[in-house]
Amino acid sequence: MSDWKLAKRSARYLKDTKSLKLVMQVSVKSGDEVAIESWSDADFADDKDNMKSATRVVEAIDGAVVQWVCKKQTDVALSTMEVGFTSTSHVGRELLGLQELMRELGFRVVQPVPMKTDNQAAIKHLEPKQSIASAKYVNFRVKFICDYARKPIIKPEYMESRLMMAVW
Template sequence: MHEKKDAIKDDGVLVVAYSDADYAADKTDRKSVSGGVLMVAGMVVGWLCKKQKCVALSTMEAEFVAASQTAAEMMGIIELLKEIGVSVQPDSTLHVDNQAAIAQIKGEDTSGRAKHIDVRLKFVKDLETKKMLKVQYCESKGMRADILTKTLPAPRLSQLRGLVMLSG
């Protein structure tokens, strides 16, 4: 995990994002919910929480859709920072807590299950290939986006609120 002290350096600010999905969350149509937390220099600057447009056939697919949505938002923030003259560190990171989704992005798994989300797969894979971001595994206990996708017990909610710096 990146600490605040690493978030601002001479070579710019660090952009970090966390993505998560709640698989088949809606009981009426079984569409999943995507969640994403976007941070610049250790501070939350954006988030997303929305129902996915397609029905995912597996947890991996739901997580992958969430990762691609979060990556798109992340690229928007990076472009905005550059437009206003803020330097961005080259090691921007998208944290994902599903190793099957990461394997798809990194090309280690060629399972045909993800063909219907192939465009999203290629989008994130292209960003990583061009070194615009790196995708990294994040253990569930550090997954900040869980606050947007799960019903949580009070201690876990309090812990996540602390990670995303929300008071209340």
């Protein structure tokens, strides 16, 4: 992505989010129950130079944003579903690490942890009764998230793009 396009995108983001605030407050003590939630969005073939997609993630603990990520995916995806799988896989790994950190600090984590995304195809294939056998081209490294969605450690939930906290 060219510098000019990146500058324009950043300016659009700032214009569209000028009414939002970042609020950080500590109101929990060790032993308390905390709620973790996440929002993820992915743009299919976002970078027109190499056709790689982008993943954007926001994670919060009890409403306080603790992580905000925008990362180019390492592989060129073949479909929006694959982009969604890669994005949810990234979010899932982050959520598992965040849950473990909170437990090590003595907090109880509300389960399952909601993982909001706007990719309905990826969500459908993460549901317990669905098979992802038809999506064989999706790399095995992203399929592990299905296991956590089926346990209920992580719960994928649909959210419209326009409501997504992770959308720029």
